[in-house]
Amino acid sequence: MTTGRTHALERAEPVILVAIGGFAGAILRYALAAGLPDAVVGTLAANALGSFALGVVLYEARLADMLSTETRLIVGTGFLSSFTTYSTFAVQTASLSPAWAVGNVLANYALGIAGVLAGRAVTRGMIA
Amino acid sequence: MNPAVLVGVGGTFGALARHAVGERLERKHADTFAVNVLGSFLLGAIVAAPVGEPVALALGTGFCGAFTTFSTFAFETVRLYETGRRRRALANAAGHLAGALLAVGFGTLVVTLTIA
Numbered sequence: 001m002t003t004g005r006t007h008a009l010e011r012a013e014p015v016i017l018v019a020i021g022g023f024a025g026a027i028l029r030y031a032l033a034a035g036l037p038d039a040v041v042g043t044l045a046a047n048a049l050g051s052f053a054l055g056v057v058l059y060e061a062r063l064a065d066m067l068s069t070e071t072r073l074i075v076g077t078g079f080l081s082s083f084t085t086y087s088t089f090a091v092q093t094a095s096l097s098p099a100w101a102v103g104n105v106l107a108n109y110a111l112g113i114a115g116v117l118a119g120r121a122v123t124r125g126m127i128a
Numbered sequence: 129m130n131p132a133v134l135v136g137v138g139g140t141f142g143a144l145a146r147h148a149v150g151e152r153l154e155r156k157h158a159d160t161f162a163v164n165v166l167g168s169f170l171l172g173a174i175v176a177a178p179v180g181e182p183v184a185l186a187l188g189t190g191f192c193g194a195f196t197t198f199s200t201f202a203f204e205t206v207r208l209y210e211t212g213r214r215r216r217a218l219a220n221a222a223g224h225l226a227g228a229l230l231a232v233g234f235g236t237l238v239v240t241l242t243i244a
Contacts, residue, residue, distance in 0.1 A: 014147070015144060015147070018143050018144055018147045019140045019143065019144055020140075021143065022139050022140045022141075022142060022143020022144065022194050023136045023137070023139055023140040023143075024136070025139060025143070025194060026135050026136055026138065026139020026140070026142065026143075026189070026190050026193055026194045027132050027135055027136040027139065029135075029139075029189075029193060030131070030132060030135040030185075030189055030190075031132065046198075047198040047199070047202075050198065050199040051198065051199045051202040051203070053199070054199035054200065054202075054203055055202075055203060055206075058203055077143070077146075077147055077150075078143050080199050081143065081146065081194070081197040081199060081200055082139050082142065082143045082193070082194035082197075083199075084197055084198035084199040084200075085192075085193040085194070085196050085197065085198055086164040086167065086168065086196040086197060086198050086201060086224065086228055087164065087167040087168045087170070087171040087192045087193060087195070087196040087228070087232075088171065088189070088192070088193050088196075089198060089228075090164075090168040090171070090172075090225075090228035090229055090231070090232050091168065091171050091172060091175055091232050093229065094172070094229060094232045094233065105225060108198065109202075109221065112198055112199070112201075112202035113202055113205065113206055115199075115202065116199075116202045116203050116206045117206065120206075
C-alpha cells in the first residue's frame, strides 16, 4: 500500500534527522575536546558554542519562523543538543578540586547563558 | 574500531533516546531535567566501572554526552527568566546542578558497592 509506506516514512523522517544530527554532534564534541589541551576546556567550548547556535535556531523559530521543522530537528534536536552535554560537565565538575569545580560551574553557566543571549541578539539583528 | 565512529554511533542512540523522552514527557522542561539527571547517573556509573576504552567512548562520550544537553537547558533557563518566571529560572539552574551532581555521586556509589 503506497499510502501506508508514506506514513511510515513520515514517521521515520524525524528519527532519521535526529540520528544524523546526533551522530555528527557527538563526533564534533569529541574532536573539539581532543584538539584542546584539556577535556574540561573542550566541554566548556562545546557548551558555549552550542548554546549560542541553539539560541540562533530557537529564537529564529520564535521571531522569524523561516527555517523548516526538518532543519530544526537535524540542527537543534540532533546536532546541537548532542554537541553540548550536561553529563560530561557534571562528571568533570565532580572530579575537580572544590575551587576549580565552582569555577567550572560558573564558567559553563555564564558562557552558556551568554551564548543563548548572543544568539538572540544575532537573530534579532538578522531580521531587523 | 575508530574512536570517532564509536563516539558517533553512541551519540546517535543518545540523541534518539533524548528525542524519545521528549516525545513522551509533555510537561515543559521536565524532559530536559530527566535526561540530564539520568544521563549524569549513567556517566557517573560508567566512569567508575572497570570498562575498556571502546565502551567508555561509545557509552560515555557518545551516548551519555549526546543524551544529555547543555544548550537546551541554557535556552529554557533564559526563556523562563525573560518571560517573567525568574524564580523558576533560578530553580531550574540550581536544580539541574544539584540533581546532576547527586546523580553522578549516586552512579559512582552504585558501581563501587556492586564491585566491592
